[in-house]
Amino acid sequence: MITKKINCTVNGRQVSIEVDIRASLLDVLRDSLHLTGVKKGCAVGECGACTVLINGEPYDSCIYLAVWADGQVINTIEGECKEGRLSKVQQAFVDEGAVQCGFCTPGLIMSTTAMLQSGKKFTREEIKAELSGHMCRCTGYQNIIKAAQKALED
Amino acid sequence: MYDIVNYEEAGTVQEAIRLLQANPRARLIAGGSDLLVKIYKGKITDAELVSLRGIIALKDISIEGDGTVRIGACATFSRIAGHPLIRKHVPVLAEAVSRVGGPQIRNIGTIGGNICNGVTSSDSAPTLFALNALLRLEGADGTRVGPIQDFYLGPGKVDLRQAEVLTEILLTKENYQGFGGHYIKFAMREAMDIATLSCAAVCKIVGQNVIADFRLALGVAAPTPMRCLRAEEIARGRVFSEELLLETGRTAVTEVNPRTSWRATREYRLQLVEELSKRAFKQAFVKAGGVLL
DSSP states (O other): OOEEEEEEEETTEEEEEEEETTOBHHHIIIIISOOTTSOOSSSSSSSOTTEEEETTEEEEGGGSBGGGGTTOEEEOGGGTSBTTBOOHHHHHHHHTTOOSSOSSHHHHHHHHHHHHHHTOOOOHHHHHHHTTTOOOTTOOHHHHHHHHHHHHOO | OOOEEEEEEOSSHHHHHHHHHHOTTOEEESSOTTHHHHHHTTSSOSEEEEEOTTOGGGGOEEEOTTSOEEEETTOBHHHHHHOHHHHHHOHHHHHHHTTSSOHHHHHHOBHHHHHHTOOTTOSSHHHHHHTTOEEEEEETTEEEEEEHHHHEEETTEEOOOTTOEEEEEEEOHHHHTTOEEEEEEEOSSSSSOOOSEEEEEEEEEETTTEEEEEEEEEESSSSSOEEOHHHHHHHTTOBOOHHHHHHHHHHHHHHOOOOOOSSOOHHHHHHHHHHHHHHHHHHHHHHTTOOOO
């Protein structure tokens, strides 16, 4: 087994960890750091369930090698709730009933959070385009888009 | 876990070449959105990787004094789509690469990887073919620059030689300045899909409606991306009209060789070639400043 030491920031915390060169970032987040809010869906970059923010941008962590995380700032769903308070995006998903089975939710919240942090304005069509890398197999898209609209309005 | 037995990071192009020379089994990885999936699916086993991700210079997008737009091979689709130089000089390329996968894929996938993967359904290729893009390849024996058309050898096969790295995509001024361009991706879904057929047209006009230059390129219409040279020839020098569109579309169909796959039949693709060629030509004409009568 070949490993490499990486240093990164995960949810605001400095992490120094020895990672297997074969591992995806998803593997390390789930299995080594126990951040199991990051979901493994398709494992090939099609469903978006494993989406995390790297330097503020959404990435599929399943097709991102763990060694690439060296020096990066990573945010997962676990870092969104602060001192017991849901983030604006999380609250909007609750309010709009945008959660059914919940498997796609962490990824969708991270992508919506990236949109919110960008400070840009998004039309409904633009929201759909920005969230198009996520699949909700419960097909709850209408409420997900409503939740994103709510989170992104002033 | 991916079936990776060795992983090395190159800090410079020269180092990447040396690592490839030292290990003929090694292959390059850029974004990984195609390669890692191939490893996952077992199409590549015991992978030995040389990563280009740490080579900052390969992510660069710039313009030279003579107007040549240079796109580093490791520039991601997101970076290309949002880059002011691309939006200003070759907006059609920004449009085309915005059709790749979804946002997460565009954040990781690179234009060089898209080209070296050699697939006919590449969303960047038709537009790069239409723009007469040049590729810069660096190897142990030096650098060569050649047209993208010559780089595609067959399905999944490109002219990337042993220990060679695709470093840059070059768009020369005479090939983009004054052109209007349009890209159409025809797929079953608006995102996260692979083109059933794709079409890029670029067009330059004189006066209000005379076609000074026209180039038409297609994806999934043949084993590799391709140009429709006869259709282009027919349109050059002509006054734009509905009749010309029909003729161009009909001619394009005679030049292609699509296959039947689970996505679509050959016959369906032939119909798409004719229709999308017309639509892309018309939009390119309008974007070039042409006036529809």
